[in-house]
Amino acid sequence: MPFNIYHDKHGLPRIILTEPKGSSAEVLLYGGQVVSWKNERKEELLFMSSKGNWKQPKAIRGGISSCFLRFGDLGSLEQYGFTRNRMWSLDRDPSPLPPSDNQSSVDLILKSTGVDLKTPRSFEFRLRISISPGKLILIPRVRNTDNKAFSFTFALCNYLSVSDISEVRIEGLETLDYFDNLMNRSRFTEQADAITFDGEIDRVYLRSPSKIAIIDHEKKRTFVLQKNAMPDAVVWNPWDRKGKTLPDLGVDDYKFMICMNSAAIENPIVLKPSEEWKGYQEISTVSSSYCSGQLDPLKVLYGLH
Numbered sequence: 539m540p541f542n543i544y545h546d547k548h549g550l551p552r553i554i555l556t557e558p559k560g561s562s563a564e565v566l567l568y569g570g571q572v573v574s575w576k577n578e579r580k581e582e583l584l585f586m587s588s589k590g591n592w593k594q595p596k597a598i599r600g601g602i603s604s605c606f607l608r609f610g611d612l613g614s615l616e617q618y619g620f621t622r623n624r625m626w627s628l629d630r631d632p633s634p635l636p637p638s639d640n641q642s643s644v645d646l647i648l649k650s651t652g653v654d655l656k657t658p659r660s661f662e663f664r665l666r667i668s669i670s671p672g673k674l675i676l677i678p679r680v681r682n683t684d685n686k687a688f689s690f691t692f693a694l695c696n697y698l699s700v701s702d703i704s705e706v707r708i709e710g711l712e713t714l715d716y717f718d719n720l721m722n723r724s725r726f727t728e729q730a731d732a733i734t735f736d737g738e739i740d741r742v743y744l745r746s747p748s749k750i751a752i753i754d755h756e757k758k759r760t761f762v763l764q765k766n767a768m769p770d771a772v773v774w775n776p777w778d779r780k781g782k783t784l785p786d787l788g789v790d791d792y793k794f795m796i797c798m799n800s801a802a803i804e805n806p807i808v809l810k811p812s813e814e815w816k817g818y819q820e821i822s823t824v825s826s827s828y829c830s831g832q833l834d835p836l837k838v839l840y841g842l843h
C-alpha cells in the first residue's frame with residue numbers, strides 16, 4: 539500500500555505518505571494541498587497558519603498548493619487560480635508517468651469536467667507527490683483536452699517553515715531581474731548578494747537558476763529548491779502590517795514563514811490540443827555547516843556536501 543487515507547475533523551480526506559527512514563507527508567484531496575512534511579526527527583518543515591479558522595472554499599494558508607492561475611487569453615478567473623479550492627480525486631492512471639505502486643507517492647487529478655469546474659477550457663491537471671529521505675517531490679502536469687490551444691500561468695506555492703525570517707537568506711536569485719508586486723509589477727534588477735528580510739516582500743524573479751538555497755541560520759538548516767519547467771521564482775513574506783490584514787494568518791506567523799514559489803509567470807505556457815506540460819519540483823534539506831556565519835553557496839547550490 540503506497541499511502542494511507544483517513545477523514546480529518548473537517549470530514550475531508552487526508553492522505554498520509556510515509557517512508558522507511560521515518561519522514562512523512564500529508565496531503566489534502568481538497569485543493570491537492572500538501573499540509574505537512576516532517577523529517578525523520580518529526581520536525582515540521584512546512585509552515586501552516588497558527589489560526590484555526592479555516593473555512594472552505596478558501597485554501598488553508600500554508601503547506602504547498604498549486605496555483606493554476608488564469609488562462610492567458612480569457613481574463614481572470616479566481617485570483618490565484620481555482621485548483622487549490624476544489625476537491626481532487628485519486629488518479630488511478632497517471633500515464634505516461636510509471637505507476638507509483640510501492641513508492642511513497644500519491645497521484646492526484648483534477649478534471650475540468652467536474653461538476654463545479656465550469657472553466658472556459660477543458661483540461662486535466664495531474665499532480666504526483668512523493669517523499670524519500672530528506673526530499674519532497676512534486677510533479678504537476680496539465681493536459682489540454684480541449685479542441686483549441688490555451689495558455690496559462692502556474693505556480694507551486696511553497697510555505698516553508700523558518701525559525702526567524704530575519705535570520706533567513708536566499709541565495710541563487712542575485713543579479714536577476716524581478717517584477718516587484720509592491721511597485722505595480724515594475725521591473726528591477728537584484729543588486730544584493732543574497733535576499734535577506736526586514737520588511738514586506740512580494741517579487742517574481744525571472745528566469746531563475748534551477749537551484750535556489752533558502753538558508754535558515756538559526757535552525758542551521760538549508761532548504762534547496764530544485765525545479766524544472768518553472769523558470770520564475772516568487773518570494774513573498776507579508777511582514778507584520780500586511781500580515782495583520784490577512785484574517786487567516788496569526789499575528790506573529792509572518793516571522794516563521796517564507797513563501798518561495800516555483801512559477802511560470804513571465805511567459806505563459808501554451809498548450810495545443812492534447813499536449814501536456816510537465817513541471818518538476820524537489821525540495822530537500824541539508825544541515826548548514828557554518829564558516830564565519832556563512833554557508834558556502836557552492837556547496838548548497840551544487841550539492842557538494
Ligand SMILES: O=P(O)(O)OC[C@H]1O[C@@H](O)[C@H](O)[C@@H](O)[C@@H]1O
Pocket residue numbers: 617618695719740741772773774797799
Ligand atoms: O492570500 P493568497 O491569495 O494566498 O496570496 C498570498 C500571496 O501569495 C504570494 O505568492 C503572492 O506573491 C502574493 O502576492 C500574495 O499576496
